[in-house]
Amino acid sequence: MIYSSKDKISKSYDVIVVGAGLAGMTLANKMGRDGRSVLLLESHNKLGGFATWFKRAQKEGNTQHIFDVSLHGFPVGMIKTCRKYWSREIAERIHQLKSVRYINPQFEVETDFTKEHFIKVLNEKFSVPIETVDAFFNELAHMNFYDNSQMTNGELFEKFFPGRNDITRFLLEPIVYANGSNLEDPAISYGIVFSNFMSKGVYIFQGGTDTMITMMRDELIKNGVDIQMQAQVSKIEITDKKVSGVVVKGHTIKSKSVVSNSNILSTINKMVGPEHFSSDYIKKAQAVRLNTSSCQVYMGIKTGESIPFVGDLVFTSEDSKFSTDLILSPKVGSQTFSVYYPDTRPHLDPQYAIVSSSNARYEDWINLSEDEYEKQKQHLIERAITGLEKIIPGVRSKIDYVDAATPLTVQRYTLHERGASFGTKFEGLDVSMNLHKEIDGLFHAGSVGIIMSGWLGAANYGVIQAHEVDNYLSRLEKI
Numbered sequence: 001m002i003y004s005s006k007d008k009i010s011k012s013y014d015v016i017v018v019g020a021g022l023a024g025m026t027l028a029n030k031m032g033r034d035g036r037s038v039l040l041l042e043s044h045n046k047l048g049g050f051a052t053w054f055k056r057a058q059k060e061g062n063t064q065h066i067f068d069v070s071l072h073g074f075p076v077g078m079i080k081t082c083r084k085y086w087s088r089e090i091a092e093r094i095h096q097l098k099s100v101r102y103i104n105p106q107f108e109v110e111t112d113f114t115k116e117h118f119i120k121v122l123n124e125k126f127s128v129p130i131e132t133v134d135a136f137f138n139e140l141a142h143m144n145f146y147d148n149s150q151m152t153n154g155e156l157f158e159k160f161f162p163g164r165n166d167i168t169r170f171l172l173e174p175i176v177y178a179n180g181s182n183l184e185d186p187a188i189s190y191g192i193v194f195s196n197f198m199s200k201g202v203y204i205f206q207g208g209t210d211t212m213i214t215m216m217r218d219e220l221i222k223n224g225v226d227i228q229m230q231a232q233v234s235k236i237e238i239t240d241k242k243v244s245g246v247v248v249k250g251h252t253i254k255s256k257s258v259v260s261n262s263n264i265l266s267t268i269n270k271m272v273g274p275e276h277f278s279s280d281y282i283k284k285a286q287a288v289r290l291n292t293s294s295c296q297v298y299m300g301i302k303t304g305e306s307i308p309f310v311g312d313l314v315f316t317s318e319d320s321k322f323s324t325d326l327i328l329s330p331k332v333g334s335q336t337f338s339v340y341y342p343d344t345r346p347h348l349d350p351q352y353a354i355v356s357s358s359n360a361r362y363e364d365w366i367n368l369s370e371d372e373y374e375k376q377k378q379h380l381i382e383r384a385i386t387g388l389e390k391i392i393p394g395v396r397s398k399i400d401y402v403d404a405a406t407p408l409t410v411q412r413y414t415l416h417e418r419g420a421s422f423g424t425k426f427e428g429l430d431v432s433m434n435l436h437k438e439i440d441g442l443f444h445a446g447s448v449g450i451i452m453s454g455w456l457g458a459a460n461y462g463v464i465q466a467h468e469v470d471n472y473l474s475r476l477e478k479i
């Protein structure tokens, strides 16, 4: 059932999930289906977390533009995850993107983003001997999460493609956009994410994020999960080192276990309080670096206008060399265009939308005066339209709506500290996974450690933690 935001919930639950991102929702759905009593609490007025969308009125006409915030592409594994933990109908709406393009001063490539095609491009276009290409893919395939290798992304690329900045750009640029990785990050995080994407191309959800989240909400209700939105959890209650419930608007709701889908650091520092943890754990938590944030420019095309097919995802850059540091800076010449054609939402009009994305750092935005902030936003918008005109000449006059989001927008809407759009760096995974060893019945599921972020990573982490919570509840039942 769906509670109204004013309801004071008196029922006690097996598990309360704090936050309805893809990790929290997937965990709630699995546990509800397995017969556990589950309450899903979300501070926003809709489910989905970063998997979200918004509508804006057209200048002319009375229909609305609809924009997807994070539906740019995910790996094929999402089909299996959705089929197994959601429904066949949801899985069947996942479709492969036809064309991923790179346009930059070093090279132009169009690819379906499959491993076979990448091998071909590396060998034929970048003239890398096939044995080296095979050895590179072999190294990725044998990367083991538990090996604790210290190799960084930079070292990985130097090992196989020494001095080849163009190849680093080809292999790393999409992953930098996908999860904010840089050359200093552990190669294992790159290896896992890249291998996921590389297996069979890039996928999106036909019908848009709104359709997917609505289908998921219906599934949650069908599986007996109770939901309350506009329900921000201010506190996770701990009694004798054991979780006992959560506080929403001053009211306590009791439960045997709690899973936080909120940022891991907010969970520890704000909702629980550092005094409840061992000093060793807090030391580790303090060392966790948040991941970077991002800027987007949303452009809606007028009803009745169309644009030609120019690719689904277009990685563009004006920068002569690839640098992960530059990619985060406001001076960057790189941006990725996600182009939404009528087949995304065939039932709606207007049917074309374009989103420009670029990575960004919170600190480059938080200290701007109101005037500077507006100027910087206008700069983003102008850069996006100018960049898009190079791919679709004349598109400016077809754009009916445009606005930009910055790291501050991300923080405001998602409660993620510093607008971190991809959780934490690698070390966050250990802190997240060991939360339940510090406080009985308290778990975390959500973007951490790069590999557990993104639509697939978050959903899969929800499944992993659902098993942990279930084991905990079974142990309680035996006592």
Ligand SMILES: Cc1cc2nc3c(=O)[nH]c(=O)nc-3n(C[C@H](O)[C@H](O)[C@H](O)COP(=O)(O)OP(=O)(O)OC[C@H]3O[C@@H](n4cnc5c(N)ncnc54)[C@H](O)[C@@H]3O)c2cc1C
Pocket: 018, 019, 020, 021, 022, 023, 024, 041, 042, 043, 044, 047, 048, 049, 050, 051, 069, 070, 071, 072, 073, 074, 075, 178, 231, 232, 233, 234, 261, 262, 263, 294, 296, 357, 410, 413, 414, 415, 421, 422, 423, 445, 446, 447, 453, 454, 455, 456, 458, 459
């Ligand atoms: C601009 C952008 C583009 C992206 N593009 C892609 C992409 O193309 N492909 C891809 O795979 N991934 C993409 N991602 C990343 C992906 O969307 C996220 O990694 C994933 O959706 C995160 O899911 P999550 O479960 O960690 O939770 P989140 O989405 O972070 O959701 C957490 C939820 O918890 C709620 N919450 C937090 N605190 C509380 C509280 N105290 N009480 C109640 N509720 C609370 C929040 O409101 C939120 O709804 C993108 C992200 C961004 C920002």
